[in-house]
Amino acid sequence: MPSRDLTASPLLTDLYQLTMLQAYRASGMNDVASFELFVRALPAGRNFLLVAGLETVVEYLLALRFADDELDWLGATGRFDPAFLDSLRDLRFSGDLDAMPEGTVAFADEPLLRVTAPLREAQLIETRVLNLVHYQTLVASKAARCVLAAGGRPLVDFGLRRAHGAEAGLLSARASFLAGFAGTATVEAGRRFGIPIFGTMAHSFVQAHDDEAAAFADFARAQPGNTTLLIDTYDTARAARKVVALARSGVPVQGVRIDSGDLAAHARQVRRILDEGGLASARIFASGNLDEERVRQLVASGAPIDAFGVGTRMNVSADAPFLDCAYKLAEYAGRPRRKRSEGKATWPGRKQVFRRHDGATMAGDLLALVDDAAEGEPLLVPVLRGGARVGPPPTLAALRDHARAQIAALPPRLQALDAAAPYPVEIAPSLRALAAAVDAQTARQ
Amino acid sequence: MPSRDLTASPLLTDLYQLTMLQAYRASGMNDVASFELFVRALPAGRNFLLVAGLETVVEYLLALRFADDELDWLGATGRFDPAFLDSLRDLRFSGDLDAMPEGTVAFADEPLLRVTAPLREAQLIETRVLNLVHYQTLVASKAARCVLAAGGRPLVDFGLRRAHGAEAGLLSARASFLAGFAGTATVEAGRRFGIPIFGTMAHSFVQAHDDEAAAFADFARAQPGNTTLLIDTYDTARAARKVVALARSGVPVQGVRIDSGDLAAHARQVRRILDEGGLASARIFASGNLDEERVRQLVASGAPIDAFGVGTRMNVSADAPFLDCAYKLAEYAGRPRRKRSEGKATWPGRKQVFRRHDGATMAGDLLALVDDAAEGEPLLVPVLRGGARVGPPPTLAALRDHARAQIAALPPRLQALDAAAPYPVEIAPSLRALAAAVDAQTARQ
Numbered sequence: 001m002p003s004r005d006l007t008a009s010p011l012l013t014d015l016y017q018l019t020m021l022q023a024y025r026a027s028g029m030n031d032v033a034s035f036e037l038f039v040r041a042l043p044a045g046r047n048f049l050l051v052a053g054l055e056t057v058v059e060y061l062l063a064l065r066f067a068d069d070e071l072d073w074l075g076a077t078g079r080f081d082p083a084f085l086d087s088l089r090d091l092r093f094s095g096d097l098d099a100m101p102e103g104t105v106a107f108a109d110e111p112l113l114r115v116t117a118p119l120r121e122a123q124l125i126e127t128r129v130l131n132l133v134h135y136q137t138l139v140a141s142k143a144a145r146c147v148l149a150a151g152g153r154p155l156v157d158f159g160l161r162r163a164h165g166a167e168a169g170l171l172s173a174r175a176s177f178l179a180g181f182a183g184t185a186t187v188e189a190g191r192r193f194g195i196p197i198f199g200t201m202a203h204s205f206v207q208a209h210d211d212e213a214a215a216f217a218d219f220a221r222a223q224p225g226n227t228t229l230l231i232d233t234y235d236t237a238r239a240a241r242k243v244v245a246l247a248r249s250g251v252p253v254q255g256v257r258i259d260s261g262d263l264a265a266h267a268r269q270v271r272r273i274l275d276e277g278g279l280a281s282a283r284i285f286a287s288g289n290l291d292e293e294r295v296r297q298l299v300a301s302g303a304p305i306d307a308f309g310v311g312t313r314m315n316v317s318a319d320a321p322f323l324d325c326a327y328k329l330a331e332y333a334g335r336p337r338r339k340r341s342e343g344k345a346t347w348p349g350r351k352q353v354f355r356r357h358d359g360a361t362m363a364g365d366l367l368a369l370v371d372d373a374a375e376g377e378p379l380l381v382p383v384l385r386g387g388a389r390v391g392p393p394p395t396l397a398a399l400r401d402h403a404r405a406q407i408a409a410l411p412p413r414l415q416a417l418d419a420a421a422p423y424p425v426e427i428a429p430s431l432r433a434l435a436a437a438v439d440a441q442t443a444r445q
Numbered sequence: 446m447p448s449r450d451l452t453a454s455p456l457l458t459d460l461y462q463l464t465m466l467q468a469y470r471a472s473g474m475n476d477v478a479s480f481e482l483f484v485r486a487l488p489a490g491r492n493f494l495l496v497a498g499l500e501t502v503v504e505y506l507l508a509l510r511f512a513d514d515e516l517d518w519l520g521a522t523g524r525f526d527p528a529f530l531d532s533l534r535d536l537r538f539s540g541d542l543d544a545m546p547e548g549t550v551a552f553a554d555e556p557l558l559r560v561t562a563p564l565r566e567a568q569l570i571e572t573r574v575l576n577l578v579h580y581q582t583l584v585a586s587k588a589a590r591c592v593l594a595a596g597g598r599p600l601v602d603f604g605l606r607r608a609h610g611a612e613a614g615l616l617s618a619r620a621s622f623l624a625g626f627a628g629t630a631t632v633e634a635g636r637r638f639g640i641p642i643f644g645t646m647a648h649s650f651v652q653a654h655d656d657e658a659a660a661f662a663d664f665a666r667a668q669p670g671n672t673t674l675l676i677d678t679y680d681t682a683r684a685a686r687k688v689v690a691l692a693r694s695g696v697p698v699q700g701v702r703i704d705s706g707d708l709a710a711h712a713r714q715v716r717r718i719l720d721e722g723g724l725a726s727a728r729i730f731a732s733g734n735l736d737e738e739r740v741r742q743l744v745a746s747g748a749p750i751d752a753f754g755v756g757t758r759m760n761v762s763a764d765a766p767f768l769d770c771a772y773k774l775a776e777y778a779g780r781p782r783r784k785r786s787e788g789k790a791t792w793p794g795r796k797q798v799f800r801r802h803d804g805a806t807m808a809g810d811l812l813a814l815v816d817d818a819a820e821g822e823p824l825l826v827p828v829l830r831g832g833a834r835v836g837p838p839p840t841l842a843a844l845r846d847h848a849r850a851q852i853a854a855l856p857p858r859l860q861a862l863d864a865a866a867p868y869p870v871e872i873a874p875s876l877r878a879l880a881a882a883v884d885a886q887t888a889r890q
Contacts, residue, residue, distance in 0.1 A: 004450075005449075005450045005451065006451075006633065007451065009633055011632040011633040011636055012605070012611055012614065012615065012631070012632070013605070013632055014603070014605060014606070014630040014631065014632070014644060015630050015631075015632050015642045015643060015644030016644035016645055016646055016647055017647075018644075019644050019645075019667075019668060019671075020646055020647060020649075020650050020664075022667050022668075023650070023663055023664050023666075023667035023668065024650075024653075026663070027666075027667070029653065029654075029663075033649075033653065035649070070636075073636050074632075077635070119653060123647075123649060126606070126647070126649075127605055127606045130607065131605060131606050131607070131608065131610065131611065131614060132610075134606065135607075135608075135609045160457070160459060160572055161571070161572045161576050161579065161772075162575065162576070162579050162767045162768075162770070163576065163580075163609065164580045164608065164609035164610065164612075165576065165577075165580050165610055165611070165613040165615075165616055166451050166452045166457055166576065166610070166611075166612040167451065167609075167611040167612050167613070168609035168610040168612070168613055169576060170451060170457065171610055185459040185461065186458075186460075187457070187458055187459070187460050187463065187519075188451065188454055188456040188457045188458075191515075197460045197522075199459060199460030199462075199463075199464050201464065201465055201468075202465060202568075202571070203773070203774070203784045203786065204465075204480070204568060204571075204773065205465050205469075206784075207774045207782040207783070207784055208469075208474060208564060208774060208782070210780075211890070218468055218471070218474075219468050221468075221471060221472075222464075222467050222468035222471040222472070223464060223467075223468065226464075226524070232787070233784050233785070233890075234784070234786075234887055234890040235785075235890065238890065239890075259786065259789075260787045260789050262787075312767045316609070316761070316766040316767050318766055318767060321762070321763055321766035322758075322761050323607070325607070327606075328648070328649065329648070329652045329653060332653045335655075337649075337652040337653070339648045339652055339678050339679070340679050341648065341677045341678060341679075341704065341705035341706070342677070342705045342706035342707075343706065344704075442679055445656070445678075445680065
């Protein structure tokens with residue numbers, strides 16, 4: 001049995017990382033390398049990214065080490081020489097990390113983070129760093145669109161059951177909360193991150209009772225003060241009348257949930273029944289295959305829906321289930337590096353993003369070299385130095401505030417759900433010149 | 446800090462499961478319930494599902510228990526009464542599980558598994574059981590299409606970096622291997638499941654060297670007998686000539702990888718260079734944004750590609766990143782149950798799928814009640830009885846053989862990648878009659 005949590009194992013990586021490490025060691029190569037993580041292009045129809053996942057990367061790097069049983073297993077594969085495996089025993093992350101804080105708005109080609117460390121450390125971590133930042137940024141970017149569509153109505157993450165595995169379920173709760181969701185149904189996310197947890201009831205609860213009204217009464221008795229009743233198991237309007245009858249019998253009801261059918265039409269009908277029954281304060285919660293487009297339509301229709309449960313389509317980012325991201329060598333041994341693969345060429349050197357504002361609104365970014373003196377706010381900030389944090393970890397609440405401010409600072413056209421004219425990201429002349437110089441050096445390759 | 450691996454925590458669930466359990470306990474409801482997990486409809490363009498994830502469900506159920514720190518945390522939320530939390534302390538899974546073996550081909554509406562257990566146990570596990578079966582079936586179904594497209598050429602899972610988190614990366618390696626992939630790049634999947642692991646080299650390895658030929662030589666020296674060189678960092682054809690020169694210097698080279706550009710054109714050019722250079726035995730490996738459509742095109746073009754690395758688009762099932770699956774109450778306390786929610790009505794009662802064959806080919810399925818005497822092979826088989834396995838766990842190799850046989854038994858039109866006339870799944874008259882009877886009973890609701 002593995003010695004520890006899957007999420008911390010350095011064997012959760014691509015084989016070639018270890019193969020390359022062995023080759024680097026054999027060649028005596030371990031100078032300082034800088035790798036940068038970026039997204040090559042925004043998905044179709046998207047106007048921005050909301051960066052997330054940095055804190056999990058920091059925790060991964062701080063805990064990075066091979067356990068004895070992991071090294072034993074690698075040895076048993078016969079692929080690695082014992083001296084190399086022995087060198088892994090003391091491997092720790094001793095390098096620097098610079099990154100955009102979580103909740104920062106970002107665009108294509110901009111480094112979201114930069115790792116500067118001895119080559120072997122910086123290479124080894126590639127797979128897991130991408131795995132963490134890719135998914136959380138994907139979800140936060142999708143969730144931010146849902147938040148924009150909801151126009152201030154609360155959203156709750158309902159998606160654990162169809163998220164891609166355990167960690168996706170857990171981290172999508174965090175990423176969507178960061179992006180402005182009110183909370184999640186995932187209990188473990190409440191425990192690990194302090195995110196508010198929400199829950200109503202399932203259809204099975206109603207079905208297990210022989211009588212729907214009895215199910216409502218049982219649930220209300222067991223959940224006083226927190227009674228949201230699911231009313232679409234059989235007939236939504238009739239169920240709403242049973243809710244009214246229950247309330248009239250003296251049992252307080254805080255809300256109802258509708259999960260199927262024409263949500264706008266049902267919400268109007270149910271609102272009328274509840275209002276006429278003296279339940280004007282009861283809230284209507286809607287769920288069922290929602291995403292930002294459906295939320296926008298429901299809000300635009302004026303449907304009397306107070307809050308939304310958004311699950312699967314947010315957690316898997318259904319319209320764009322992956323980002324074209326990469327973690328690429330930008331500098332090694334003091335020399336800038338660039339690959340020129342067709343359609344996948346990268347910018348060389350250690351880079352910084354400088355953001356200008358026009359009043360409170362973002363006006364344009366400049367992708368430049370890290371030592372360029374440029375106008376605007378540098379977005380990548382120091383996070384680790386020599387393998388240690390430069391400051392205490394930020395609270396999730398503070399990151400959520402940062403995300404809200406970042407989204408509010410987007411030019412209005414980019415806050416719309418439809419694809420807009422792209423945000424201006426310029427390439428600094430210094431960077432273009434460096435790319436040309438590197439190309440000249442490697443042209444003979 | 447949590448006491449254990451995220452993947453085993455019963456708090457990795459929706460809050461409403463716990464809320465409902467408390468209400469069931471308050472009402473004294475804990476008779477035997479049967480829940481069934483099924484997919485409401487195949488994704489657009491898909492002809493079949495390949496079932497996966499059962500073994501992880503079994504492991505989850507066998508290990509199910511609340512840890513003290515988990516109960517303490519639940520208590521601190523103030524949402525639960527102490528006697529209820531105390532009742533969770535001794536909760537174990539004591540029920541029955543019937544399921545289609547992993548690697549079975551399945552269709553819409555067919556139960557992939559059935560849980561029969563005291564209501565509280567059967568309800569509590571809903572979220573995680575769905576989370577496990579949904580993702581692995583999603584990936585196995587996508588991977589099976591890649592295998593069909595590759596026409597016998599080996600496929601390797603390259604997708605950990607953009608899989609949705611740690612568990613998705615690990616389990617997609619298993620699900621794709623089950624579906625017929627040759628192996629994975631994910632080291633931890635090799636350790637946990639014994640799946641063959643593969644790796645080549647990254648662009649960063651070439652970039653970190655000042656000279657591409659030196660990079661190739663270094664790598665070959667460190668990986669004798671397992672040298673696959675990545676040749677598209679700068680200029681693919683020139684790099685192929687460097688590979689020939691390296692081999693002529695006496696260094697064996699087993700293969701090359703191409704990761705960008707027009708893969709078919711590059712493969713032809715590289716094949717010619719390698720053949721002319723005496724490297725006819727060196728294999729060409731292609732990767733880069735591949736999925737079953739691109740693999741099919743490359744195979745159809747006659748490109749001399751020996752093996753494919755398939756990543757992101759398989760691991761996230763990019764064209765269909767989720768399945769519309771559900772886990773629904775079918776029977777409680779001996780009475781069949783059904784929900785009638787619009788567009789989401791379910792079939793009542795405990796069901797079985799009977800599959801008929803015409804020679805070696807699947808001819809049609811019958812969705813019937815479990816006690817119906819029907820023609821054909823019953824697909825759901827006993828897995829757990831009274832919370833214990835009925836037999837030893839199957840080997841992954843045996844499941845992979847089963848998957849291969851199942852896919853081979855599909856009618857030829859369903860083995861094609863394009864959407865075909867649906868496989869016939871009939872509803873037994875007994876089941877229709879039961880649904881009508883249940884509707885009559887609940888019509889007054």
